[in-house]
Amino acid sequence: MAASALKPPALKPHEIETADDVGAALRLRLAGFMHTLRDNGFKVGLAETNDAVRLLLSPLARRPHELRDAFRALFCGRLSDWQAFDEIFDAYWFAKGMKGIVKTSGTSTKKGGKTIREMVEAQGNRQDGLAGDVERTPGEEDEDTDDEAAGRREGASIAENLEKIDFRKIHDPDAVERANELAERLAHAMRVRLTRRDRHRRKGPRLDLRRTIRHSIAHGGTPIELIRKGPRERQLRLVILLDASGSMNNYTGVFTRFVHGLLYNFREAEAFLFHTRLVHVSSALKERDAARALDRMGLMAQGVGGGTKIGEALADFNRWHAARVIHSRTCVIILSDGYDTGDPERLGHEMATLRRRCNRIVWINPLIGWQGYEPTAGGMSAALPFVDLFAPAHNLESLAALEPYLANL
Amino acid sequence: MALDKKELAKALSETGYVADEGLATALVLTELLKRPLLLEGEAGVGKTEVAKALADLYDTNLIRLQCYEGLDRSDAIYEWNYQRQLLAIKAHEGSGESADEVEDAVFSEKYLLERPLLAAIRQDKAPVLLIDEIDRADEEFEAFLLEILSDFQVSIPEMGTIAARSIPKVVLTSNGTRELSDALRRRCLYHYVDYPAPDREARILMSRVEGLDTALALQIAELMAKLRKEDLAKVPGVAETIDWAAALVGLGTKNLQEDQDLVFETLGCVLKTREDQARVTREVTDRLLGKVA
Numbered sequence: 001m002a003a004s005a006l007k008p009p010a011l012k013p014h015e016i017e018t019a020d021d022v023g024a025a026l027r028l029r030l031a032g033f034m035h036t037l038r039d040n041g042f043k044v045g046l047a048e049t050n051d052a053v054r055l056l057l058s059p060l061a062r063r064p065h066e067l068r069d070a071f072r073a074l075f076c077g078r079l080s081d082w083q084a085f086d087e088i089f090d091a092y093w094f095a096k097g098m099k100g101i102v103k104t105s106g107t108s109t110k111k112g113g114k115t116i117r118e119m120v121e122a123q124g125n126r127q128d129g130l131a132g133d134v135e136r137t138p139g140e141e142d143e144d145t146d147d148e149a150a151g152r153r154e155g156a157s158i159a160e161n162l163e164k165i166d167f168r169k170i171h172d173p174d175a176v177e178r179a180n181e182l183a184e185r186l187a188h189a190m191r192v193r194l195t196r197r198d199r200h201r202r203k204g205p206r207l208d209l210r211r212t213i214r215h216s217i218a219h220g221g222t223p224i225e226l227i228r229k230g231p232r233e234r235q236l237r238l239v240i241l242l243d244a245s246g247s248m249n250n251y252t253g254v255f256t257r258f259v260h261g262l263l264y265n266f267r268e269a270e271a272f273l274f275h276t277r278l279v280h281v282s283s284a285l286k287e288r289d290a291a292r293a294l295d296r297m298g299l300m301a302q303g304v305g306g307g308t309k310i311g312e313a314l315a316d317f318n319r320w321h322a323a324r325v326i327h328s329r330t331c332v333i334i335l336s337d338g339y340d341t342g343d344p345e346r347l348g349h350e351m352a353t354l355r356r357r358c359n360r361i362v363w364i365n366p367l368i369g370w371q372g373y374e375p376t377a378g379g380m381s382a383a384l385p386f387v388d389l390f391a392p393a394h395n396l397e398s399l400a401a402l403e404p405y406l407a408n409l
Numbered sequence: 410m411a412l413d414k415k416e417l418a419k420a421l422s423e424t425g426y427v428a429d430e431g432l433a434t435a436l437v438l439t440e441l442l443k444r445p446l447l448l449e450g451e452a453g454v455g456k457t458e459v460a461k462a463l464a465d466l467y468d469t470n471l472i473r474l475q476c477y478e479g480l481d482r483s484d485a486i487y488e489w490n491y492q493r494q495l496l497a498i499k500a501h502e503g504s505g506e507s508a509d510e511v512e513d514a515v516f517s518e519k520y521l522l523e524r525p526l527l528a529a530i531r532q533d534k535a536p537v538l539l540i541d542e543i544d545r546a547d548e549e550f551e552a553f554l555l556e557i558l559s560d561f562q563v564s565i566p567e568m569g570t571i572a573a574r575s576i577p578k579v580v581l582t583s584n585g586t587r588e589l590s591d592a593l594r595r596r597c598l599y600h601y602v603d604y605p606a607p608d609r610e611a612r613i614l615m616s617r618v619e620g621l622d623t624a625l626a627l628q629i630a631e632l633m634a635k636l637r638k639e640d641l642a643k644v645p646g647v648a649e650t651i652d653w654a655a656a657l658v659g660l661g662t663k664n665l666q667e668d669q670d671l672v673f674e675t676l677g678c679v680l681k682t683r684e685d686q687a688r689v690t691r692e693v694t695d696r697l698l699g700k701v702a
Binding site (some may be wrong): 043044045047048051054055058059066068069072073074076077078079081082092209210213221323325327350 | 413414430431434435437438442444446447449481483489491498585586587588589593594595597598599600601669
């Protein structure tokens with residue numbers, strides 16, 4: 001019977017049916033399965049485990065495919081879970097087709113291409129947190145703390161200088177680290193100011209009866225003062241598409257930190273990363289710790305640093321994500337140098353589609369800061385007619401200049 | 410209730426809903442685990458119909474909460490009938506009752522307006538509670554809904570806590586226009602409702618359209634499956650297919666191959682944007698029909 005494949009070899013079928021509880025070995029196996037699911041991004045908790053045990057005891061567990069249906073309904077929370085589930089289930093319980101599945105958390109399964117983390121580190125960015133625990137010797141650590149103290153004391157002047165230096169030209173590891181931090185702080189400040197704008201309540205079109213009556217108590221129950229309510233203003237949502245191709249190598253490190261700063265804690269923001277394909281990285285970037293966020297993002301976006309197919313990435317975005325992440329007050333920010341190995345016509349077409357959907361498109365191009373740069377690259381000139389703001393972003397100052405524009409949207 | 414998904418699927422098909430195996434399993438599980446069921450899928454794949462069929466199946470009320478942006482407690486749970494309360498206060502003015510007595514009278518059952526969520530937990534027989542298009546409601550409302558879904562009680566400050574008389578069977582639907590919170594997703598069983606496979610769609614058509622014979626139903630279903638693979642701006646759902654099948658039957662079609670003109674002319678039943686109509690030209694229609702047996 002096929003069902004035996006489901007159970008650990010130590011247990012015979014009748015033992016499971018007669019046992020009060022599920023056998024210890026099977027419980028262990030189930031715990032392992034839950035672990036695998038969590039490693040693959042499923043949000044499952046203790047309540048689900050308990051329910052899973054109940055399912056194993058129910059008649060559903062007799063046939064593997066029925067159990068799979070049942071587990072799928074129980075464990076999946078979203079479409080991506082749904083699509084991945086069968087493969088993970090088969091891989092775990094039948095041990096087949098293991099490729100593409102994250103087996104343990106924390107270790108990256110590197111297959112060709114650089115991860116974001118590696119790229120950031122290649123820039124000499126020493127990250128606190130994960131990597132630091134392993135790689136630093138005590139002596140270095142002392143030095144670091146000294147540096148930090150010094151940095152605090154003379155922070156202002158250094159920061160001023162850093163703001164104007166092109167990211168390409170920052171090579172000193174400490175300077176890179178500080179540039180990253182600055183970018184993140186800047187992004188954070190932008191976030192705060194942007195959201196605060198929406199706290200204002202306007203007089204609305206409808207009467208708020210509950211409050212009107214509450215206020216009428218002071219007048220002996222006669223509603224003199226009418227309180228109104230109206231739909232709450234929608235927050236501006238940022239959707240960020242970050243180019244992580246080879247040509248953007250010098251900038252990706254700072255930009256990912258910048259995007260992390262925007263996304264961290266900011267409910268209304270989504271981030272995507274693209275090179276030859278598009279990856280949705282919001283969930284990874286909402287991690288509080290920057291180093292861990294970059295780590296997780298690196299895991300999600302294998303093969304970063306290759307060529308760029310902006311048109312195809314945008315097509316992917318338009319087809320699969322746009323309906324969900326774009327609403328009437330959405331600003332799409334594309335961080336890219338516009339060097340495209342795909343078809344410019346396709347890019348133009350997809351930009352037009354995107355244009356129809358969203359409120360504003362901002363294209364941030366680090367190359368604008370270069371002297372004598374003209375947006376003549378095939379892809380860039382095809383995309384330009386659909387862009388509302390075409391801004392430079394080669395140094396921190398130029399990133400900061402974006403804020404007033406975004407605040408006015 | 411029966412724990413067997415085959416029986417459940419059969420009972421559902423008697424109410425006019427043709428469920429696939431995965432969905433039947435999920436429905437069995439909602440009974441077994443007492444969890445709400447979250448249905449996601451494109452518009453028009455029959456998510457709402459699931460709840461209606463369930464209500465038919467259990468022979469119970471269907472209480473529907475249609476979500477929209479700005480939906481709040483007073484639209485979803487309860488509201489006081491302010492006008493009547495004001496009148497009552499005026500009427501009590503000369504009666505010499507104490508303030509407490511007036512207050513008790515005014516904040517009583519009589520002046521309470523039930524909204525869907527409160528109504529759902531106050532039924533004697535467990536109803537099916539359909540929370541439709543939850544993705545359209547605000548995130549705050551979602552958090553609040555979670556609270557009700559876990560406790561099944563509503564507290565009204567003026568009256569106290571109302572506990573559920575019966576636990577409703579909850580079905581939530583989402584079109585994916587907004588990402589739902591992980592907390593809500595975790596609370597629920599999940600089923601992704603896909604466009605039905607041709608044979609299932611044919612069975613749906615047979616159960617919904619009178620006077621449709623099997624061969625034509627299969628032809629229509631297969632043509633729809635091909636059509637959905639075209640690059641369309643608005644992919645037609647099952648409801649559109651049913652409309653179209655009814656139209657074809659009404660116009661006396663017996664075989665799509667013989668009535669190619671009619672097929673092209675009635676495509677308006679399923680293609681509802683200008684771009685899509687422009688894209689599916691006569692040639693495309695003929696090509697698609699060519700593949701249908």
